[in-house]
Amino acid sequence: MTDADLPAFRAALLDWYAAHGRDLPWRRTRDPYPIWVSEVMLQQTTVAAVVPYWERFLEAFPTVEALAAAPESAVLRLWEGLGYYSRARNLHAAAKAVVERGEWPRSVEGLRDLPGVGRYTAGAVASFAFGLPAPIVEANTLRLYARLLAYRGDPRSSAGQAALWDFAERILPPSPSESGESGSGVDPGLVNQAVMELGGTVCTVKEPRCGECPVSDWCGAFTTGLQSEIPLPKARPKITEVTEATVAVRRADGAVLVRQRDADERWAGLWDFPRFEPPSELTTNVPTLDARQPALPLGDGDTPLLAWLSTAVQEQTGVRCEVGAGLLEIRHGVTRYRIRLLCYGGTRLGGRLRSGATMRWIQPAALTDLPLSKTGRQFATRLADLSWEGDSP
DNA sequence: AAAACGGGGTG
DNA sequence: CACCCAGTTTT
Numbered sequence: 001m002t003d004a005d006l007p008a009f010r011a012a013l014l015d016w017y018a019a020h021g022r023d024l025p026w027r028r029t030r031d032p033y034p035i036w037v038s039e040v041m042l043q044q045t046t047v048a049a050v051v052p053y054w055e056r057f058l059e060a061f062p063t064v065e066a067l068a069a070a071p072e073s074a075v076l077r078l079w080e081g082l083g084y085y086s087r088a089r090n091l092h093a094a095a096k097a098v099v100e101r102g103e104w105p106r107s108v109e110g111l112r113d114l115p116g117v118g119r120y121t122a123g124a125v126a127s128f129a130f131g132l133p134a135p136i137v138e139a140n141t142l143r144l145y146a147r148l149l150a151y152r153g154d155p156r157s158s159a160g161q162a163a164l165w166d167f168a169e170r171i172l173p174p175s176p177s178e179s180g181e182s183g184s185g186v187d188p189g190l191v192n193q194a195v196m197e198l199g200g201t202v203c204t205v206k207e208p209r210c211g212e213c214p215v216s217d218w219c220g221a222f223t224t225g226l227q228s229e230i231p232l233p234k235a236r237p238k239i240t241e242v243t244e245a246t247v248a249v250r251r252a253d254g255a256v257l258v259r260q261r262d263a264d265e266r267w268a269g270l271w272d273f274p275r276f277e278p279p280s281e282l283t284t285n286v287p288t289l290d291a292r293q294p295a296l297p298l299g300d301g302d303t304p305l306l307a308w309l310s311t312a313v314q315e316q317t318g319v320r321c322e323v324g325a326g327l328l329e330i331r332h333g334v335t336r337y338r339i340r341l342l343c344y345g346g347t348r349l350g351g352r353l354r355s356g357a358t359m360r361w362i363q364p365a366a367l368t369d370l371p372l373s374k375t376g377r378q379f380a381t382r383l384a385d386l387s388w389e390g391d392s393p
Numbered sequence: 394a395a396a397a398c399g400g401g402g403t404g
Numbered sequence: 405c406a407c408c409c410a411g412t413t414t415t
Contacts, residue, residue, distance in 0.1 A: 042410040049401050049409085083400030086413075118412045138410045158394085196410060205408070206404090236407075237396085266399060333405090334399045374400065396415070403408085 001148065001218045003170075007184075009218050010173060010191060016214035017194035020201070022047075025054060027193065032104045032129035033064045039121045040091050044084060047200075053082050067095040076269050076371035083334075089269060090116025108134045119165075127189040135168035136192050137161070140199025146231035147203060150220025155231045171195070237336040243283040244339060245305065246275040246376075247313055248383055249321045249346040251361055256383065257319060257348075258370065260358035271370040273379060275341075276312045278305055289329035289342055302326060309344060318354035321346040325388035332375050343379050345388035 001009060021027075024047065026038035037057060041050045057078050061067040067075070072092050079088035094114040098104055105111045111122035119137075126134035137145065145164045146155040154160050173186035202209050208227050216222045221230045249257040259274065261267045285301040306323045314320050325345035332339045353359045362370070367380040 039410065044398085044409055044411055045400075046402055046409050048403090081400070084398055084411090085400095086398070087411090090412085116412065120411060124410070136410080139408080140410065192410095200410080234408080242399095266397090332399080334401090335397085337399060339399075394415100397413085398411105401409090404406095 005218055006171060009171065009215055010186060012214040012217075013194045013198065014186070014190060017190070017197055021193065021197050022201070025051065030129050030131075032125055033067075034058055035129045036094075036117075036121075036125050037091070039124045040087050040116055041082065043087060043121070045082060049082070053078070064095050064098050067092065068099040072269055073371060077369065080270075080371050080377065081374065085267060085270065087116055090114075104129075106130055106132075108132070123168075124192065127192045129189075131187055131189055133169075133172045133174075133188040134192075135165055135172060136196070137164045137168050138196070140196045140203070141168060142199075143205065143231055144195055144199035144203045147208070147221035147227060148215070148219050150224060150226060150230060152226075152230065153232075156234065168195075239336055239338055241338045242277065242340070243280065243342065244275060244277050245283065245309055245342040245344065246273045246379060247309055247321070247323055247344045247346045248273050248327070248379065249313060249317075249319060249348055250388075251348045255361035255363050256367075257317060257353075258360055258362055258367070259317065262357070267373050269371070270376070271367075271372055272376050274313050274316050275376075276309065276316075278308055278312075282308055283340075283342065286326075286342060289326040305342075306344070310346070313346065314351065316354075317357070317359055318351050320349040320351040322349055327386050327388065328379065328382055330375050330378050332378075334374070339375070341375050341379075343382075345386065347389070 026035055029035065038050065038054050041054055041057075060074070060078055061070055070092070072089065075088050075092045076085060079085060094116055097114060105113065108122045108126045111117050111125055112119065117125070123134035123136040126132040127136065142155055142164060145151070145167050149163065149167060151160060151163060155164055172188045172191055173184040198213070198215070202213050210216050210219070210222045210227060213219065213222070221227045251257075257274065258271045260271050261269060263269070282305040286305060287301050309323045310321060313323070323344050323346040326342070327345050328343040330341040330343060332341060364380065364383045367383075372380055
């Protein structure tokens with residue numbers, strides 16, 4: 001596509017978008033705050049998954065000031081289930097930075113200085129909220145641009161990224177300041193929304209609907225019949241299998257022991273039951289723990305693991321306990337992991353909570369208010385229905 | 394350049 | 405189950 005083609009290309013794109021663009025909630029505003037929240041939530045996350053989270057989040061934190069003033073734990077609780085939790089921590093930190101600063105950065109460079117805002121998100125907020133001619137490349141546009149350019153190399157490589165970002169910049173309408181005159185009158189944010197929408201709904205990964213594409217005339221892949229060869233697929237990571245064990249240690253009053261994950265751990269800031277990855281020789285012979293009531297009577301397969309867990313709980317928390325009931329087994333596939341999580345019940349024997357770590361005894365019903373991981377939430381939810389040896393009446 | 398990120402939707 | 409998702413940060 002030559003520069004001479006660009007006005008017609010943009011016109012066809014925008015006509016199509018006006019007729020076929022989805023009415024997504026964050027497209028109804030030019031306020032940087034809700035737009036920024038949506039962009040961070042949408043990082044590596046589908047639109048369908050984000051919509052309900054975005055609605056709840058904006059209701060709880062209607063302004064950047066409200067978000068900045070919130071406890072991190074409340075932010076994480078609203079993020080629970082969305083994954084990639086560093087996004088929530090960065091969002092919270094960035095909100096504080098914006099409030100401290102007194103105003104939003106109004107440039108790509110300024111936006112990129114915010115934690116969790118990279119090249120794409122900065123361009124998105126700059127163009128959608130501020131109407132700046134900032135290019136964007138993300139999953140949808142990577143695919144669209146690679147096909148338009150008939151880019152045969154790896155679009156995720158340095159060279160590929162350079163080519164795509166260059167193209168992303170080239171298709172934007174000239175701004176008034178750049179052209180020195182009145183400008184094109186076309187909103188760069190609208191062009192960016194349109195290319196993403198086209199990539200997301202027409203220029204799809206499998207079986208792109210080129211017959212419905214408003215810009216197929218300018219598409220190198222379509223012209224040469226290479227739609228299914230371009231772009232090259234992303235390398236698939238190898239799946240890692242892991243078996244872990246977690247313990248709900250219960251006190252006489254029914255409260256269970258939880259700890260907040262440290263800043264340098266996975267799930268930083270989230271809460272969790274004491275959780276471990278025991279040596280594999282201790283878990284390979286553990287029979288399946290279906291959720292059952294009463295708790296599974298434990299056999300030879302579990303015994304060495306139970307002793308190990310008892311020691312591990314004491315080392316991690318300071319609490320002495322007897323681990324004595326197989327309660328539940330959770331199988332969970334996430335990103336590149338396939339996890340078998342063995343859930344046990346334990347009874348407190350004595351000991352004090354170690355100082356220096358954030359830990360609490362909490363009634364199972366109150367776990368609703370704490371941010372937990374997916375599997376932590378599953379265990380917590382089932383806990384109300386489970387009872388085991390050592391129960392107080 | 395590669396790995397981590399521990400979640401969900403879709404066919 | 406395989407593959408992908410409006411990426412960013414750390415190693």
